[in-house]
Amino acid sequence: MRTESPKLQFDAIDREILRELQADGRLSNVELAERVHLSPSACLRRVKALEDAGVIDRYVALLNAKALGQHGTCFSIINLQTMNDRVLGAFEQAVRDHPEVLDCFYVAGSNDYLIRFSYRDAEDLERFHTQVLMRLPGVERSNSMLVLRTVKRTTALPL
Numbered sequence: 550m551r552t553e554s555p556k557l558q559f560d561a562i563d564r565e566i567l568r569e570l571q572a573d574g575r576l577s578n579v580e581l582a583e584r585v586h587l588s589p590s591a592c593l594r595r596v597k598a599l600e601d602a603g604v605i606d607r608y609v610a611l612l613n614a615k616a617l618g619q620h621g622t623c624f625s626i627i628n629l630q631t632m633n634d635r636v637l638g639a640f641e642q643a644v645r646d647h648p649e650v651l652d653c654f655y656v657a658g659s660n661d662y663l664i665r666f667s668y669r670d671a672e673d674l675e676r677f678h679t680q681v682l683m684r685l686p687g688v689e690r691s692n693s694m695l696v697l698r699t700v701k702r703t704t705a706l707p708l
Contacts, residue, residue: 562587564708566595567604571705574608611704619667621674622696627662629687639686647681660692 559567565585569576576584582592599605614622629636637655644653644664652665664682668674674695682691 559708563595563599566592566599567708568705570596570605614667618669620670621668622699623666623668623674623677623693624696625664625666625678625682625691625693626660627664627682627685627691628689629661630689631687632661636687640688643685647685649677649681 562585566581569581569584578593578596579589581596582589585592596605629640644650649666650664651667654663655661656663666677668677678693682688
């Protein structure tokens, strides 16, 4: 028998709180309360409830990669030699251990993983490809795509 986890009920104010925090996570509670037309105490209770429910996962600063000298973005499709638990676990742990890897997704279809990383220049890209990517446990081959221009990038989820 299939059981579903209870769905959280959000009202318009909860959604507006989430929109505002996705746009600016540094808003003070007073500023947030003003924007969503609540008292500061009511706003704080709602934010705390959203945090406790796991809807708000964490607060972060988004850095400008170019300002830090990371001028390129690359997506690499990875295929492993074999798909057993030992290889998958070793690959995934190695990916977690490399700070250069920004995202790693286990994907369905004819490929196994999709990785995103940034790089400084052609030499850094080559270094990452040969010394990191192709040395990850179980990697058989990769296919990389270099980003020419970012058309849209957001961290905000639709509400």
